[in-house]
Amino acid sequence: MKRTKLINNRIGAVVAAGAGVLGLLALTGCGAAETGASAGGSDKVTITVPSWVGAQANAEVAKALLEKEVGVKKVELKVMDEPIGWDALNNGKADVILEDWDGLPEKQKLYIDQKKSIVKGGDLGVTGHIGWFIPKYYADAHPEAKTFEGLNKLAKDFKTSESGDKGEFLGAAPSYTTYDEYLIKNHKLNFKIKETGNEAAQIKEIQQKYEKKQPFVTYWWEPQWLNNDIDLVEVKLPKFKEGCNEPKEKTECGYANTPLQKYLNADFAKDGGDAAEFLKNFKWSTEQQNEVAKYIAKDKMSGEEAAKKWIEDNKSTWQAWLPKK
Numbered sequence: 331m332k333r334t335k336l337i338n339n340r341i342g343a344v345v346a347a348g349a350g351v352l353g354l355l356a357l358t359g360c361g362a363a364e365t366g367a368s369a370g371g372s373d374k375v376t377i378t379v380p381s382w383v384g385a386q387a388n389a390e391v392a393k394a395l396l397e398k399e400v401g402v403k404k405v406e407l408k409v410m411d412e413p414i415g416w417d418a419l420n421n422g423k424a425d426v427i428l429e430d431w432d433g434l435p436e437k438q439k440l441y442i443d444q445k446k447s448i449v450k451g452g453d454l455g456v457t458g459h460i461g462w463f464i465p466k467y468y469a470d471a472h473p474e475a476k477t478f479e480g481l482n483k484l485a486k487d488f489k490t491s492e493s494g495d496k497g498e499f500l501g502a503a504p505s506y507t508t509y510d511e512y513l514i515k516n517h518k519l520n521f522k523i524k525e526t527g528n529e530a531a532q533i534k535e536i537q538q539k540y541e542k543k544q545p546f547v548t549y550w551w552e553p554q555w556l557n558n559d560i561d562l563v564e565v566k567l568p569k570f571k572e573g574c575n576e577p578k579e580k581t582e583c584g585y586a587n588t589p590l591q592k593y594l595n596a597d598f599a600k601d602g603g604d605a606a607e608f609l610k611n612f613k614w615s616t617e618q619q620n621e622v623a624k625y626i627a628k629d630k631m632s633g634e635e636a637a638k639k640w641i642e643d644n645k646s647t648w649q650a651w652l653p654k655k
Contacts, residue, residue, distance in 0.1 A: 426451065
């Protein structure tokens, strides 16, 4: 599905949800991230990592397998906002991004179509979806809240000391790209967005409200490890249609389902040898990503520990990613 109009492509500030914060590394080098890829080798691979924990799960597993099974001497994980990550792929300061939500159509057109400095690396295997969600206990008591029109009639239930005479809407991190401001305005909904700051803060607030059985409505997404611990119901928004959120100020539609994509620096894709082949082959499920993300964010494992545990338990999955000898 083409989703250049989408969605919360998580253009985020550097955050790690709950735990396992990746160190920010200096950007150096040029041409296939100084991997040695131009000579067909893979002494070093640089992965740009968006700022949410699911993206970290991808990168940690890829790093461990590249170093231990593929023979790459050093894999660096660089946490950066997606626009910066795309620039790094373009200029060779990074080799790959493993999870992209196609929210940067201008950069895609420039770097893929015009400059041809970035190439597609295939599906990650995970489908992303963003929407508005309420807790099931509230939806069961108020089934009319499962549509945005019905939810609006119940806005008073969501009032807080901070939202005044409007219902509180838990928004995403301010650096994420969303259309909620315009959805609320264009549908004349009686809600006020509360910026939660980052993924970890949003999760904490949701957990606190959920534990107390309080009503809340939030911008939310899949894949997300917390969905295994809480039961949420999606609020029905107008159906997404291609181009319905262009310009964004006129948005009245909901969000699309988004097959998440991998992208590689073009030189690395061509000359990166086994490392590039492995990353093109890297493909897993939403459930598998959520499992590793949970180890990091909830179980407080380091990224390295989380990857090691998953790798030990899922040999049949990752063996299929290894280059054929």
